[in-house]
Amino acid sequence: xxxxxxxxxxxxxxxxxxxxxxxxxxxxxxxxxxxxxxxxxxxxxxxxxxxxxxxxxxxxxxxxxxxxxxxxxxxxxxxxxxxxxxxxxxxxxxxxxxxxxxxxxxxxxxxxxxxxxxxxxxxxxxxxxxxx
Amino acid sequence: xxxxxxxxxxxxxxxxxxxxxxxxxxxxxxxxxxxxxxxxxxxxxxxxxxxxxxxxxxxxxxxxxxxxxxxxxxxxxxxxxxxxxxxxxxxxxxxxxxxxxxxxxxxxxxxxxxxxxxxxxxxxxxxxxxxxxxxxxxxxxxxxxxxxxxxxxxxxxxxxxxxxxxxxxxxxxxxxxxxxxxxxxxxxxxxxxxxxxxxxxxxxxxxxxxxxxxxxxxxxxxxxxxxxxxxxxxxxxxxxxxxxxxxxxxxxxx
Numbered sequence: 001x002x003x004x005x006x007x008x009x010x011x012x013x014x015x016x017x018x019x020x021x022x023x024x025x026x027x028x029x030x031x032x033x034x035x036x037x038x039x040x041x042x043x044x045x046x047x048x049x050x051x052x053x054x055x056x057x058x059x060x061x062x063x064x065x066x067x068x069x070x071x072x073x074x075x076x077x078x079x080x081x082x083x084x085x086x087x088x089x090x091x092x093x094x095x096x097x098x099x100x101x102x103x104x105x106x107x108x109x110x111x112x113x114x115x116x117x118x119x120x121x122x123x124x125x126x127x128x129x130x131x132x
Numbered sequence: 133x134x135x136x137x138x139x140x141x142x143x144x145x146x147x148x149x150x151x152x153x154x155x156x157x158x159x160x161x162x163x164x165x166x167x168x169x170x171x172x173x174x175x176x177x178x179x180x181x182x183x184x185x186x187x188x189x190x191x192x193x194x195x196x197x198x199x200x201x202x203x204x205x206x207x208x209x210x211x212x213x214x215x216x217x218x219x220x221x222x223x224x225x226x227x228x229x230x231x232x233x234x235x236x237x238x239x240x241x242x243x244x245x246x247x248x249x250x251x252x253x254x255x256x257x258x259x260x261x262x263x264x265x266x267x268x269x270x271x272x273x274x275x276x277x278x279x280x281x282x283x284x285x286x287x288x289x290x291x292x293x294x295x296x297x298x299x300x301x302x303x304x305x306x307x308x309x310x311x312x313x314x315x316x317x318x319x320x321x322x323x324x325x326x327x328x329x330x331x332x333x334x335x336x337x338x339x340x341x342x343x344x345x346x347x348x349x350x351x352x353x354x355x356x357x358x359x360x361x362x363x364x365x366x367x368x369x370x371x372x373x374x375x376x377x378x379x380x381x382x383x384x385x386x
Contacts, residue, residue, distance in 0.1 A: 018168045085164075115168060
């Protein structure tokens with residue numbers, strides 16, 4: 001059994017370090033990417049069991065990233081959690097697309113999401129240990 | 133743009149409004165960092181400070197809890213301000229729906245619990261009777277009551293008030309939701325003057341709040357954006373700030 005790999009796409013380095021610490025303490029192996037481009041590279045190196053995505057990224061927005069990510073066959077069934085500073089109300093018009101077409105399994109508003117809530121959301125979709 | 137749009141938002145027109153919005157959005161990042169770092173440090177507990185004695189460790193935990201509460205409040209006030217701005221500018225639909233003020237007030241009391249404990253203020257939910265739902269923007273009212281609570285709990289700590297009533301009661305205008313305490317310095321004239329001082333004075337309400345009283349003005353911004361004025365009111369010999377709503381005609385079952 002190995003620690004399940006989680007790809008954390010978080011542009012803020014300080015926040016990324018905090019989330020990484022919390023997720024690793026919960027038994028996950030965390031790969032961090034600060035940009036969409038880096039995230040594709042990281043996923044290519046090691047297929048993640050789950051992706052945590054901030055929508056507000058430099059150069060590309062998170063939705064653009066998702067369309068590209070889902071265009072690769074081997075990544076189409078990887079659960080993605082949106083964990084973003086974008087308020088849920090602002091995503092209302094995108095919700096159907098995000099859930100049905102882009103396979104989002106949860107949407108978390110970052111300022112209101114404690115570390116416990118984030119870890120619990122990850123656990124709901126991927127156990128900390130995987131057989132991969 | 134809504135009529136009666138608050139001075140707080142109105143003062144931020146044009147470039148200033150864009151600047152304030154950008155600053156508010158930007159503030160979320162460091163505030164969230166503080167909140168989560170504090171949470172992480174609190175989890176570590178004694179592990180993070182292995183050489184400290186019990187008293188120091190307890191004091192550290194107390195400080196961490198205080199930082200966590202303050203950063204959470206600041207985040208909610210930023211969200212409240214941005215929501216008020218979005219409603220006022222029409223970027224967020226002002227969808228009215230039946231809202232139970234009694235339930236919202238009970239939730240507000242729960243949310244304020246940690247801050248009230250820090251300021252040694254006792255919260256009392258007072259529901260004077262049963263009330264039909266009112267037509268309101270649920271998220272806006274929830275955030276406005278919470279912001280008002282932050283402002284008045286902090287004011288309580290600063291001016292020696294030890295009890296804050298979160299009340300829903302009937303008035304001649306409709307169903308009123310307000311927060312009341314022993315605030316001698318809170319009168320209609322002081323409140324009007326404070327509104328005109330926002331942005332011009334570091335302490336718009338010197339007799340009430342030791343700070344800018346941001347919670348009060350975020351609440352005022354939200355209520356104004358929803359065309360529901362926040363006004364000075366009285367309840368059971370206490371004074372405070374309150375907003376009045378019309379009961380839903382469709383759902384008048386009580």
